[in-house]
Amino acid sequence: MLTVTAISRSFGDHQVLHDVSFDVKPGRMTGFLGANGSGKTTTMRIVLGVLGAHGGEVRWRGERITAANRPQFGYMPEERGLYPKMAIGEQVGWLGRLHGLDRATARANTDRLLDQLGLAERSGDLLEALSLGNQQRVQIAAALVHDPEVLVLDEPFSGLDPLAVEVVLDVLRARAARGAPVLFSSHQLALVEQLCDDVVIISKGRVTAAGSRDELRARYGARRFEVVVDTDAGWLRDVPGVRVVDLDGPRAVFELDTADDQDVLRAALDRGAVRSFTPVVPTLDEIFKEAA
Ligand SMILES: Nc1ncnc2c1ncn2[C@@H]1O[C@H](COP(=O)(O)OP(=O)(O)OP(=O)(O)O)[C@@H](O)[C@H]1O
Numbered sequence: 001m002l003t004v005t006a007i008s009r010s011f012g013d014h015q016v017l018h019d020v021s022f023d024v025k026p027g028r029m030t031g032f033l034g035a036n037g038s039g040k041t042t043t044m045r046i047v048l049g050v051l052g053a054h055g056g057e058v059r060w061r062g063e064r065i066t067a068a069n070r071p072q073f074g075y076m077p078e079e080r081g082l083y084p085k086m087a088i089g090e091q092v093g094w095l096g097r098l099h100g101l102d103r104a105t106a107r108a109n110t111d112r113l114l115d116q117l118g119l120a121e122r123s124g125d126l127l128e129a130l131s132l133g134n135q136q137r138v139q140i141a142a143a144l145v146h147d148p149e150v151l152v153l154d155e156p157f158s159g160l161d162p163l164a165v166e167v168v169l170d171v172l173r174a175r176a177a178r179g180a181p182v183l184f185s186s187h188q189l190a191l192v193e194q195l196c197d198d199v200v201i202i203s204k205g206r207v208t209a210a211g212s213r214d215e216l217r218a219r220y221g222a223r224r225f226e227v228v229v230d231t232d233a234g235w236l237r238d239v240p241g242v243r244v245v246d247l248d249g250p251r252a253v254f255e256l257d258t259a260d261d262q263d264v265l266r267a268a269l270d271r272g273a274v275r276s277f278t279p280v281v282p283t284l285d286e287i288f289k290e291a292a
Contacts, residue, residue, distance in 0.1 A: 001025055002150055002181045007046055007056030009039075015205065016042055019056070022200045022210045024150075024181040029172065031196035031213075032185040033288055039205040040185040044152050047183070048073055060150065072099070074148030074175075076139050076156050082127055089114060089123030092141045099146035106145065113141040116171050133164050140168050144175065151175060153184040157191055169195055193284040201288060209287065220287045223256045228275040229268055239267055253280060 002024040009017040017039050024030045034040045045051035047058050049070060057064050060071045083091055089110055096106030114120050117137040127135055136159055143153060151172065157165050173195075176182045186192050192199065199216055201209040209216055224245070227233060233252040237244050241259030244252055256264070261279075268274045282290075 031192035034202035084128035096145040
């Protein structure tokens with residue numbers, strides 16, 4: 001497990017991270033969500049040891065990460081940094097060699113990855129000759145070529161069309177299935193909703209929600225219901241302990257502040273027929289807005 005505990009960081013007088021703590025579990029895809037400037041890249045750079053923290057620590061398998069025991073990270077930085085004028089196969093293979101792979105392994109890993117990413121035919125092409133989406137796939141290959149133990153990816157899905165998202169996702173999921181913790185940042189909430197196991201939401205340098213996606217949905221959704229009755233549901237506004245979120249004639253969405261859902265249901269039945277009464281599972285987008 002990769003454990004981030006109470007990290008803080010300032011730039012000059014500006015504190016951009018405040019006691020940031022979360023775990024990235026082996027075999028799980030963890031989505032790191034936050035608005036622009038909330039501190040995602042800074043956190044990822046500290047996790048990787050590219051930037052120092054002013055407080056707190058990062059541990060991998062229980063050991064504090066130092067220069068000596070640093071795990072093999074697969075890093076996809078925000079500023080991409082590959083060579084436009086180098087053939088992609090050569091470039092990915094060379095990065096593998098830089099990470100200590102022998103020539104044959106670097107070659108085999110490169111070929112396998114380019115194949116999985118749908119770029120086998122393009123191996124001899126210069127990076128700059130590829131579309132931006134395909135360049136992004138090369139970035140993924142570059143981050144994975146040395147079979148890293150831990151993946152930390154800054155916006156790996158930005159700029160990819162839905163088909164490319166699936167391709168990249170398959171590759172990342174396969175790494176997670178082999179036991180690697182995968183941490184990736186993203187702005188695309190719907191996408192994260194579909195593909196992550198765990199979620200960490202950061203706002204203004206503070207973690208505001210963290211846990212498994214389903215747990216967060218349940219936590220944020222436990223108190224929200226939709227009711228559909230035959231007549232106007234406006235009476236709900238007068239029920240103590242209920243907060244009406246949305247009212248549209250016979251349909252209402254409400255949250256339970258102190259009231260019990262069964263009491264509200266009974267109150268509805270006392271007024272006539274109830275056509276539906278269901279808990280509302282929030283989307284990640286709603287959780288994000290609430291937690292951010
Ligand atoms: N090297 C630096 N010097 C000064 N301020 C910095 C530096 N790096 C980051 N910051 C500031 O730290 C804050 C967090 O930035 P960071 O890049 O971590 O956010 P982010 O969540 O990754 O944003 P985005 O989604 O826009 O990439 C911002 O206010 C940013 O201006």
